[in-house]
Amino acid sequence: MPTLEQTTQEVLNLASTHFKLAPGTLAPEDDFFKKLGIDSLQTLELLSRIENHFNIELPDYEVQGVSDFKTLAERIQSRL
Amino acid sequence: MLDLANYSSIGAALKDAMERFAAEVCLIESDREREKQRLTYREFNVRALSLTRAMQDAGFAPGDRASIIMTNQPKWLISAFAIFYSGGVLVPLDYKLTPAEQWQLLQHSKAKILITEYPIWRQLSTAPGRATAPSLQTVLVSEAPPNADLAGAQGWEEFRGSVAPTLVPRERKDLASIVYSSGTGGRPKGCMMTHENYLQQCVALTSLYPFWPGVRYLSILPTNHAIDFMVGFFGPFTCGACVVHLRTLRPEFVREAFMRYKITYVSLVPLVLKNLQKGLQARFAELPTGKRKVFNALVAVNKSLTKSHPRLWLSRRLLKQVHAAFGGELQAIIVGGAFTEPQTLQFFYDLGIPVANGYGLTEAGTAITVNDLKPFRADTVGKPLPGMEVKIVDPASDGVGEVYVRSKTVMSGYLNEPELTAETIVDGWLRTGDLGKFDAQGHLHLSGRKKNMIVTEEGKNIYPEDIEAAFESLPAKEVKEFCVFAANYIWPKRSMLGEQLIIVIHLENNQLLTDQLQQEIIQRNHRLLNYKRIHGLVLHEEDFPRTASLKIKRNELAERLSKLDRDRVILPL
Numbered sequence: 001m002p003t004l005e006q007t008t009q010e011v012l013n014l015a016s017t018h019f020k021l022a023p024g025t026l027a028p029e030d031d032f033f034k035k036l037g038i039d040s041l042q043t044l045e046l047l048s049r050i051e052n053h054f055n056i057e058l059p060d061y062e063v064q065g066v067s068d069f070k071t072l073a074e075r076i077q078s079r080l
Numbered sequence: 081m082l083d084l085a086n087y088s089s090i091g092a093a094l095k096d097a098m099e100r101f102a103a104e105v106c107l108i109e110s111d112r113e114r115e116k117q118r119l120t121y122r123e124f125n126v127r128a129l130s131l132t133r134a135m136q137d138a139g140f141a142p143g144d145r146a147s148i149i150m151t152n153q154p155k156w157l158i159s160a161f162a163i164f165y166s167g168g169v170l171v172p173l174d175y176k177l178t179p180a181e182q183w184q185l186l187q188h189s190k191a192k193i194l195i196t197e198y199p200i201w202r203q204l205s206t207a208p209g210r211a212t213a214p215s216l217q218t219v220l221v222s223e224a225p226p227n228a229d230l231a232g233a234q235g236w237e238e239f240r241g242s243v244a245p246t247l248v249p250r251e252r253k254d255l256a257s258i259v260y261s262s263g264t265g266g267r268p269k270g271c272m273m274t275h276e277n278y279l280q281q282c283v284a285l286t287s288l289y290p291f292w293p294g295v296r297y298l299s300i301l302p303t304n305h306a307i308d309f310m311v312g313f314f315g316p317f318t319c320g321a322c323v324v325h326l327r328t329l330r331p332e333f334v335r336e337a338f339m340r341y342k343i344t345y346v347s348l349v350p351l352v353l354k355n356l357q358k359g360l361q362a363r364f365a366e367l368p369t370g371k372r373k374v375f376n377a378l379v380a381v382n383k384s385l386t387k388s389h390p391r392l393w394l395s396r397r398l399l400k401q402v403h404a405a406f407g408g409e410l411q412a413i414i415v416g417g418a419f420t421e422p423q424t425l426q427f428f429y430d431l432g433i434p435v436a437n438g439y440g441l442t443e444a445g446t447a448i449t450v451n452d453l454k455p456f457r458a459d460t461v462g463k464p465l466p467g468m469e470v471k472i473v474d475p476a477s478d479g480v481g482e483v484y485v486r487s488k489t490v491m492s493g494y495l496n497e498p499e500l501t502a503e504t505i506v507d508g509w510l511r512t513g514d515l516g517k518f519d520a521q522g523h524l525h526l527s528g529r530k531k532n533m534i535v536t537e538e539g540k541n542i543y544p545e546d547i548e549a550a551f552e553s554l555p556a557k558e559v560k561e562f563c564v565f566a567a568n569y570i571w572p573k574r575s576m577l578g579e580q581l582i583i584v585i586h587l588e589n590n591q592l593l594t595d596q597l598q599q600e601i602i603q604r605n606h607r608l609l610n611y612k613r614i615h616g617l618v619l620h621e622e623d624f625p626r627t628a629s630l631k632i633k634r635n636e637l638a639e640r641l642s643k644l645d646r647d648r649v650i651l652p653l
Contacts, residue, residue: 033610
């Protein structure tokens, strides 16, 4: 199983690819709404991509209120 | 549909609906590509009555309050039925609020029963606040994993009575629900809605947008919201229609649900509608040149043939693929909760998909005006619904004034706030705080707000006072006082779009806005949910005007700030 750090890094890479940003632009503590300038709907699209990548299902309630990559990675990690 | 004129309460109407439409499907619950359950009115009734009995046995008495904090799902509606059947008062709360906010409203509403889901209860039960809601006696939690610690709650699924319950009659004037239109700050605004309010609103809305057995309504907006409560529960249930719930609201599953369930109606907030528009536009742009030209020509033909009124059968043939993507049986998209840009409305109408655009307030009992599609008008919020009296008060030279409403759908007042109620409902007229005017065809045009609040594209009402708690205890050595405002309240704009909040800060003597302080403000701002965040900062060099009890005189401060140049004084955050 990957470590939390590895999962976090993978999430950052996925987000960078999805929103066409240069690698290294995003940091674990970044607020993705603010940093990516996205709304809640675009976040849902990113979540679908993350689910496919990790081959997990993230129920909507699990990501409710999450706005930074680190917490998101923790929620993913708990389901790996 | 049931003739609601014959009923005096929601519970009585729902009881008869269960008998009248017993064999019809009333609920479908789907999670991703899996259908979890499908209930007929008969099956719904069996589950709901058993819950009702158990609640009555637990001492839930007529007039008692019960809160529901759940995502959109069948148990929400079953629980609401049980509350109304028992003559209780429903307190629907937003599941997206923080636990602290939910506890505050549970305390404010004096709810005796809380009905919620396990993931929500897990957060709520571990957050401080339970001691602040002593009225709460019973907590029912659905979908708890086996052997989970319920922290004093009981399982919803096991909470069943074995004998038939008694329908508790209510009068039309009795309280049916307390709906919070805002208010997680110091002053929650709990709108007290009567049975009359809902019965009247349901008749008015279904006269324009009818439901019937076979109709499938896709419930996406939270059911605690006045719109989904009406068109995703009470409206369809009194007509024998079916409500479809999705447990996962990812765009791809929502798209799939349209096709799989051949959805008839859906309600969306403007933000989602706009995203849908962007997605469709991107797909149209990808068409090869030849196909795109043919498609554009078909849209033009559809546009000219539907000028006077919608012709759904024709639009579905002309633009077959577009309509197929929506399931092929969509009658209309209901959009509400915030102002929608006319070009978005027009985009969908040109494709042959009518958008029921309207205007409403929780205080007014959901909708005040709705577009009747005779003909479709993208530039207005429609005409007053049957039974609604709407007038424009103190119009300026261009005819724009404050919108006042009088109707049997208007709330009876704000819970525990007689003064605020008296300011809001004057001689039977509800002062909306919105600005608008009527045109010659009787359509209402909205053009700004008089009140100090904003409505986001996600349909969230944000009151500046509710945001201020996030900035309390800013370093006292630097910040003498601060106040949050809706920017358009200080500098009125004839627009309902792009509304923003700002924070006005008065620094202590000889203090400058340091990078450190600015970072502190930014950090605190980030802790707020994204739609609640402030967009700019204004530095003010004088003491804020205050009342004898030292409350900030917001109106006076706004008046003072209005003399400044908006574009110059706001520092973006």
